Amino acid sequence: MGISLKDVALRAGVSVKTVSNVVNEYRHVTPQTRQRVQRVIDELGYRPNLTARHLRKGRTGMIALALPELGNPYFAELADAVIEYAGALDYIVLLDHTNGRRDQEVLFAQGFRARVIDGLILSPIELENEDLLARESDAPLVLLGERQYDAPYDHIAIDNVAAARTAAAHLIELGRRRIAFLGARHGQARQTAHLRLQGWREVMAEAGRPTGEEYVAATDGYTREDGAQAMARLLDSGVRPDAVFCYNDLIAIGAMRTLTTRGLRVPEDVAVVGFDDIEDGRYCATTLTTVAPHKRAIARAATDALLERLALTGGQEIEPRRVQPGFALIPRESTTGRS
Amino acid sequence: MGISLKDVALRAGVSVKTVSNVVNEYRHVTPQTRQRVQRVIDELGYRPNLTARHLRKGRTGMIALALPELGNPYFAELADAVIEYAGALDYIVLLDHTNGRRDQEVLFAQGFRARVIDGLILSPIELENEDLLARESDAPLVLLGERQYDAPYDHIAIDNVAAARTAAAHLIELGRRRIAFLGARHGQARQTAHLRLQGWREVMAEAGRPTGEEYVAATDGYTREDGAQAMARLLDSGVRPDAVFCYNDLIAIGAMRTLTTRGLRVPEDVAVVGFDDIEDGRYCATTLTTVAPHKRAIARAATDALLERLALTGGQEIEPRRVQPGFALIPRESTTGRS
DNA sequence: CCGGTGTTGTATAACGATGTAAAACACATC
DNA sequence: GATGTGTTTTACATCGTTATACAACACCGG
Numbered sequence: 001m002g003i004s005l006k007d008v009a010l011r012a013g014v015s016v017k018t019v020s021n022v023v024n025e026y027r028h029v030t031p032q033t034r035q036r037v038q039r040v041i042d043e044l045g046y047r048p049n050l051t052a053r054h055l056r057k058g059r060t061g062m063i064a065l066a067l068p069e070l071g072n073p074y075f076a077e078l079a080d081a082v083i084e085y086a087g088a089l090d091y092i093v094l095l096d097h098t099n100g101r102r103d104q105e106v107l108f109a110q111g112f113r114a115r116v117i118d119g120l121i122l123s124p125i126e127l128e129n130e131d132l133l134a135r136e137s138d139a140p141l142v143l144l145g146e147r148q149y150d151a152p153y154d155h156i157a158i159d160n161v162a163a164a165r166t167a168a169a170h171l172i173e174l175g176r177r178r179i180a181f182l183g184a185r186h187g188q189a190r191q192t193a194h195l196r197l198q199g200w201r202e203v204m205a206e207a208g209r210p211t212g213e214e215y216v217a218a219t220d221g222y223t224r225e226d227g228a229q230a231m232a233r234l235l236d237s238g239v240r241p242d243a244v245f246c247y248n249d250l251i252a253i254g255a256m257r258t259l260t261t262r263g264l265r266v267p268e269d270v271a272v273v274g275f276d277d278i279e280d281g282r283y284c285a286t287t288l289t290t291v292a293p294h295k296r297a298i299a300r301a302a303t304d305a306l307l308e309r310l311a312l313t314g315g316q317e318i319e320p321r322r323v324q325p326g327f328a329l330i331p332r333e334s335t336t337g338r339s
Numbered sequence: 340m341g342i343s344l345k346d347v348a349l350r351a352g353v354s355v356k357t358v359s360n361v362v363n364e365y366r367h368v369t370p371q372t373r374q375r376v377q378r379v380i381d382e383l384g385y386r387p388n389l390t391a392r393h394l395r396k397g398r399t400g401m402i403a404l405a406l407p408e409l410g411n412p413y414f415a416e417l418a419d420a421v422i423e424y425a426g427a428l429d430y431i432v433l434l435d436h437t438n439g440r441r442d443q444e445v446l447f448a449q450g451f452r453a454r455v456i457d458g459l460i461l462s463p464i465e466l467e468n469e470d471l472l473a474r475e476s477d478a479p480l481v482l483l484g485e486r487q488y489d490a491p492y493d494h495i496a497i498d499n500v501a502a503a504r505t506a507a508a509h510l511i512e513l514g515r516r517r518i519a520f521l522g523a524r525h526g527q528a529r530q531t532a533h534l535r536l537q538g539w540r541e542v543m544a545e546a547g548r549p550t551g552e553e554y555v556a557a558t559d560g561y562t563r564e565d566g567a568q569a570m571a572r573l574l575d576s577g578v579r580p581d582a583v584f585c586y587n588d589l590i591a592i593g594a595m596r597t598l599t600t601r602g603l604r605v606p607e608d609v610a611v612v613g614f615d616d617i618e619d620g621r622y623c624a625t626t627l628t629t630v631a632p633h634k635r636a637i638a639r640a641a642t643d644a645l646l647e648r649l650a651l652t653g654g655q656e657i658e659p660r661r662v663q664p665g666f667a668l669i670p671r672e673s674t675t676g677r678s
Numbered sequence: 679c680c681g682g683t684g685t686t687g688t689a690t691a692a693c694g695a696t697g698t699a700a701a702a703c704a705c706a707t708c
Numbered sequence: 709g710a711t712g713t714g715t716t717t718t719a720c721a722t723c724g725t726t727a728t729a730c731a732a733c734a735c736c737g738g
Contacts, residue, residue: 052694070409391724
């Protein structure tokens with residue numbers, strides 16, 4: 001089939017191991033030998049057989065990335081970042097989605113895909129703490145996203161409260177007074193939406209702005225449609241906000257549509273801030289101000305955490321990491337009027 | 340690390356190959372031996388090491404599926420179907436996306452990922468015929484989707500003209516007279532949109548309905564936003580259709596929103612038909628009538644075609660296949676008024 | 679009891695890479 | 709020239725599996 005080390009060795013007149021040494025940039029190879037071997041490698045177009053390498057090394061070189069849904073651009077973009085970063089480190093990423101369902105999340109955590117992947121990055125939605133504690137698989141697991149757990153696993157998530165505070169503060173600075181929050185979910189105190197809601201509440205209270213329930217609109221999901229409906233309900237309830245901070249960009253985009261439909265101008269009448277910095281937001285009719293979690297930093301942190309655990313030999317243990325990648329407020333037309 | 344054949348063999352008092360024979364359900368093993376070995380397998384929890392198996396077999400057991408974008412639910416759902424079907428056949432699917440860009444499509448066709456995957460299923464958008472003819476990689480390639488090529492590769496796509504005819508005919512049957520088409524793209528006679536447009540045109544002409552350019556709205560992309568804008572342009576141009584057939588469900592959903600916004604009722608004033616049968620369409624306020632390509636059949640056909648080529652030994656050749664999986668019109672509220 | 683035929687099990691060699699240990703070589707020091 | 713020290717290269721075993729070839733055994737008909 002393909003060209004193997006043996007073929008190269010034969011042609012270059014050296015041993016198989018020497019070729020391997022050249023390929024792996026082993027130190028003690030004379031420049032002459034290295035050059036000669038390298039020439040043959042290029043000539044024959046040798047590419048290492050990953051399967052064989054992985055067999056020998058006892059690893060597959062693959063990691064799984066299990067996200068709630070790929071239909072949400074935030075996750076699609078995040079997946080992209082992980083695939084790119086891990087790819088540069090010669091890891092192959094298996095992309096999976098859980099639909100945000102607990103049973104599927106448990107399945108992945110328990111090691112569906114065991115023996116195929118070396119480790120797993122999981123972004124849970126419904127997974128419970130007890131599920132993690134009951135985990136049996138010994139493949140490294142890194143948790144992603146805002147849900148909080150009390151279990152010994154690496155966890156990568158931005159500081160949602162701080163990020164929400166930044167967004168709210170931005171609106172306050174612009175002189176807005178009645179700032180609504182779109183996208184809270186009922187119950188579920190540990191969930192992300194709660195953290196963002198908390199950040200909003202803190203800043204509102206500090207600035208002496210209303211934080212009543214009438215300014216909070218819950219949504220069932222996180223889609224544009226959910227945002228459009230929530231915005232409509234809010235307006236129908238008689239509240240007249242001059243700004244809305246949305247749980248994510250999709251909701252914000254939906255909200256903007258409703259506002260436009262109702263004859264309200266963005267940002268003159270109502271300023272809008274989203275969260276995620278998905279590409280859509282940059283191409284809206286009115287470009288969307290948003291809080292941008294640093295996706296590449298998240299991807300890097302998650303991958304690094306996983307690979308570091310994979311590099312541990314034998315019985316070594318390291319403390320679970322909590323990493324908080326950065327974020328940035330990106331002001332665009334939906335609050336400033338110009339991009 | 341894990342339990343190997345050797346461990347099982349030792350414990351069961353048989354040779355490694357015998358255990359392998361049991362695992363692979365080789366015929367000539369006595370029930371006694373089989374039972375004894377099986378018991379040890381269960382006891383130790385032996386799972387075969389895929390890496391080793393693949394090394395020995397000269398295959399990786401992985402196929403790549405390269406789709407334009409995962410943000411479009413149609414592709415996400417299709418990916419799901421392929422992953423599930425191929426998974427049942429013990430193949431692992433590597434999911435990639437090309438953003439519908441020619442350079443990336445060429446990259447995949449040329450064998451980015453070579454030596455990692457056994458074959459590739461590619462759904463091209465911009466790829467040109469010459470790119471295919473210039474292809475050097477010898478890994479099997481199966482083409483997916485409606486773009487037509489004159490190159491020796493398997494091609495899986497539903498009959499788009501027929502499918503579009505079905506949709507148009509449905510609207511005609513309901514007594515609609517001025518039926519617009521949303522989602523044509525400029526130029527590009529070989530593209531999918533052209534086929535669906537053609538089906539629409541044929542049926543309109545046969546029924547003596549108008550097919551003028553004023554009833555055709557082009558879009559830049561295939562998103563909800565594109566649909567909303569195209570619908571708005573159409574209405575602003577003074578045309579008053581009593582039905583629209585949209586290139587896909589996303590465009591249809593966008594169009595429905597514009598209609599609602601403008602005070603037009605679906606389906607009373609304007610009936611709407613989409614294409615793809617994405618899940619969103621089933622949960623719209625007004626559920627969406629759509630043409631449903633049989634995604635599982637497509638996934639099956641593509642995977643089967645690829646695996647069949649993989650099964651070919653040595654110099655064997657088979658003719659490129661053209662498979663046309665089925666489709667079905669699914670009437671819902673957006674045309675019938677009830678679901 | 680022989681040879682033929684078919685079944686069941688085993689020993690051994692691959693697949694393509696890397697780790698280990700040691701051989702081969704270079705060079706300086708005494 | 710013997711010894712030591714460090715560099716460069718090699719032979720061989722190994723990862724866990726399957727393919728090949730053959731040995732061992734059973735059964736049958738003559």
